[in-house]
Amino acid sequence: MLGRIQRLLLIGGVALIGIYVGMQTHRAIMSRTGLLVFEKARAEADVAKSKGLLLEPSQKVDVKLWSEKRIAAYEQSLLERFNAPLAVLRIAKVNLEVPVLEGTDDLTLNRGVGHIAGTGQPGEEGNIGIAGHRDGFFRVLKDIGPGDAIEVVTASRRDIYRVDQIILVYPNDVSVLQSRPGRWLTLVTCYPFYFVGSAPQRYIVQASLAGSEGSPNAGSRANEVATSKN
Numbered sequence: 753m754l755g756r757i758q759r760l761l762l763i764g765g766v767a768l769i770g771i772y773v774g775m776q777t778h779r780a781i782m783s784r785t786g787l788l789v790f791e792k793a794r795a796e797a798d799v800a801k802s803k804g805l806l807l808e809p810s811q812k813v814d815v816k817l818w819s820e821k822r823i824a825a826y827e828q829s830l831l832e833r834f835n836a837p838l839a840v841l842r843i844a845k846v847n848l849e850v851p852v853l854e855g856t857d858d859l860t861l862n863r864g865v866g867h868i869a870g871t872g873q874p875g876e877e878g879n880i881g882i883a884g885h886r887d888g889f890f891r892v893l894k895d896i897g898p899g900d901a902i903e904v905v906t907a908s909r910r911d912i913y914r915v916d917q918i919i920l921v922y923p924n925d926v927s928v929l930q931s932r933p934g935r936w937l938t939l940v941t942c943y944p945f946y947f948v949g950s951a952p953q954r955y956i957v958q959a960s961l962a963g964s965e966g967s968p969n970a971g972s973r974a975n976e977v978a979t980s981k982n
Contacts, residue, residue: 842902938958
């Protein structure tokens, strides 16, 4: 009987040692895997940063042209949680760098600019519609014109658009958002910019693709766009 108990205790001890060794091995593997994942993510972030492909604005928001109401709404929106941005919109001429979020509700447009449902997705074919408040992020659109460069940066690419024209339409005119072959960008905000109350018109900036990072002519076309306004 005593011998049987000793054998059981020995077997139990060996089993416990095996479990312990297994747990330590698993922990070491998971730790190593975690380090590899972290290093990969950091390397990808470094590459994205070097290429300017980070999906968070790198500069402080410039609110000097904004209304007091919109500034307060923006500050309040910073307390809310949002999904990751689809892209970052940049217009160097007017010092604009803003996240492109999905949707066009007030909260979304207080935090950034919004991708209009049913229009092309950033980084893909089609006519990308992006809306913004006239007394917030998109007030600077009043200072851009034909030939100016607009960047749409996603996690995998940078597309450079060149402004073709600026037009005014009424709110029920959605023809400017219609899909068409090629790569297009349509920015939408209310007009006049300093109108008191509900603005009667929409200010439309239409732009076409001039180059993309990684494409054979991206560098030359991007330089052309960047210098065309000089």
